[in-house]
Amino acid sequence: MSTASASEWAEHARAVMDQAGHRKGGARNAIIDLLAEQPCALSAIEIEDHLRRSDRSASRASIYRILELLQDRGLVVRLDVGDASSRYELIDPGGEHHxxxxxxxxxxxxxxxxxxxxxxxxxxxxxxxxxxxxxxxxxxxxxxxxxx
Amino acid sequence: MSTASASEWAEHARAVMDQAGHRKGGARNAIIDLLAEQPCALSAIEIEDHLRRSDRSASRASIYRILELLQDRGLVVRLDVGDASSRYELIDPGGEHHxxxxxxxxxxxxxxxxxxxxxxxxxxxxxxxxxxxxxxxxxxxxxxxxxx
DNA sequence: GGGCAAGCGAGACGGTGTCTCACTATGGCC
DNA sequence: GGCCATAGTGAGACACCGTCTCGCTTGCCC
Missing domain, CATH: 3.30.1490.190 (Ferric-uptake regulator, C-terminal dimerisarion domain)
Incomplete structure (x- = not known):
């Protein structure tokens, strides 16, 4: 997942959410940007930690809510790998998939x-x-x- | 999974545990019998409920302990399907797998x-x-x- | 039958995920 | 630009699954 295609995904994700009639949201933007620059899947707790350490933190409720939204729009997949928590990963808009x-x-x-x-x-x-x-x-x- | 091959599995499981030097155990027997008659995977909580409703209940600690033992011996697989809890299912001694x-x-x-x-x-x-x-x-x- | 260790039960504990409810901010409207 | 309805968010309580500890019970070997 190259940096170029990653920021492409962030733009794509924001466009999809916009078209779906969602307002802009700070927490959502922060999560989209964070996911965009990840090489592989992150757990919700890892997302919480990353954001807390950055300048834009988000509450746990928002994180789960936003991840569910992104999942519903086909922008993110949830993986259950068996290590207690499930992990989230962006979906390539080109349909590629791993x-x-x-x-x-x-x-x-x-x-x-x-x-x-x-x-x-x-x-x-x-x-x-x-x-x-x-x-x-x-x-x-x-x-x-x-x-x- | 036919009833015949299921009770075969129960026998097989008990033999493997015996050979590995484990003593007989009431809770373990109950769990083996329960798993043997299931058509598909059960969660640990479902196992707890089933046993509580039968004449031989088992504590949660025992259930997880025994499932881990059975997994270590290759008698059971743990599946993480994403609905919060993971599920356990017997492994066919013939090596078949689904x-x-x-x-x-x-x-x-x-x-x-x-x-x-x-x-x-x-x-x-x-x-x-x-x-x-x-x-x-x-x-x-x-x-x-x-x-x- | 006696002793010892494996097997087990009860309950406390920790972490992940859900829910509620009040507050904040966005975007349409005037 | 100001107002308002409502989407978006935060804080924290809560529920649930799975883990851990510790003392009791039971199987097994002598």
């Missing part, structure tokens, strides 16, 4: 994408007769850096 | 499996240089029954 390896050694979340995997998911989804709106793949194991 | 659709209309968890999907996951895992111990796929959408 999954994660949760490294059991260092605890990091490593993003990856694969067209073949996406095709397999579409195929099984059709075969089973589901109408799917989204999906999540989480691998558990060791990332490249943690293998010796 | 994934889930979380129906956004009725809230049910619908199991499915697909060999092509498994192959795709192995392939991308190798391509990325990960050493994976497990994985999870969750689709979100409408199950067959909820489409009109």
């Amino acid at each position: 999954h994660h390896l949760l490294c059991e050694s260092c605890g990091r979340l490593v993003p990856f994408d694969d067209a073949g995997l996406e095709r397999s998911i579409d195929r099984v989804s059709r075969r089973m007769g589901f109408r799917t709106h989204g999906h999540e793949v989480v691998l558990r194991g060791d990332c490249v850096a943690c293998q010796h | 994934h889930h659709l979380l129906c956004e209309s009725c809230g049910r968890l619908v199991p499915f499996d697909d060999a092509g999907l498994e192959r795709s996951i192995d392939r991308v895992s190798r391509r990325m240089g990960f050493r994976t111990h497990g994985h999870e796929v969750v689709l979100r959408g409408d199950c067959v029954a909820c489409q009109h």
